[in-house]
Amino acid sequence: MTSHISKVIQACWYQLSNLWRIGKRLQRDLRIQLVHTLIHSRLDCDNALLTKITEHDLQKVQNSAARFVFSSKRRREVTKMRKKLHFLPVRYIIKFKVCLLTFKCLNGLAPPYMSEMIKLKTQTGQETRLDDVFRNASEVPHFDYYELPMIIYTPLGSS
Numbered sequence: 001m002t003s004h005i006s007k008v009i010q011a012c013w014y015q016l017s018n019l020w021r022i023g024k025r026l027q028r029d030l031r032i033q034l035v036h037t038l039i040h041s042r043l044d045c046d047n048a049l050l051t052k053i054t055e056h057d058l059q060k061v062q063n064s065a066a067r068f069v070f071s072s073k074r075r076r077e078v079t080k081m082r083k084k085l086h087f088l089p090v091r092y093i094i095k096f097k098v099c100l101l102t103f104k105c106l107n108g109l110a111p112p113y114m115s116e117m118i119k120l121k122t123q124t125g126q127e128t129r130l131d132d133v134f135r136n137a138s139e140v141p142h143f144d145y146y147e148l149p150m151i152i153y154t155p156l157g158s159s
Contacts, residue, residue, distance in 0.1 A: 001031055003053050005057075008042055008043075008045065009052040009054065009057050009058065009061060009096060011042055012039050012043065012061045012065075015042075015059070015063075016039065016065060019031070019034055019035070019038070019068055020068060022066040023068055024025050024071065025072060025133075028069060028070075031068060032069055032085065035065045035066075035068065035069055039061065039062070040087075041075045043058055043061065043062060043090065043093075044093070044097075050125065055090055055091050055094070057090060059090045059091075062082070062087060062089075062090055063082070065079050065082065065087075066081040066082050066085055066087060069085060070084075080098070093156045095146075101114070102118065104115065105118040106118060109112060134140045
């Protein structure tokens with residue numbers, strides 16, 4: 001798994017270095033399209049599997065891509081640039097994708113092989129609190145990398 005992650009990050013850095021070479025000759029709209037096509041497509045690929053593993057490294061790639069779009073220096077604050085570009089931080093992108101996938105599974109919108117993995121159990125006769133519904137990451141037993149995001153972010157009754 002770590003070799004896959006490092007290859008994705010390496011491919012992003014390679015594409016960004018090539019983009020920096022030609023970036024001064026390109027208009028901003030074209031730079032944005034190139035970043036979405038070459039960088040974000042790679043960051044989005046399987047990023048639900050990458051939760052908490054390399055979030056920091058993926059964020060550095062996204063920050064560098066935002067700096068490329070605005071042709072800014074390395075040490076300049078990148079948060080405002082990401083907001084102008086409507087780039088969510090990587091941790092929120094990952095959480096959103098996992099929650100969306102869980103929603104689709106629970107509502108029958110996902111492929112059957114995925115929907116079968118998650119079953120919603122209803123609680124009757126007691127008041128439901130948010131603490132009871134969602135799992136704490138510290139309570140999660142050992143699972144493979146591909147199983148971990150679904151367990152951390154899904155409701156307690158699911159699995």
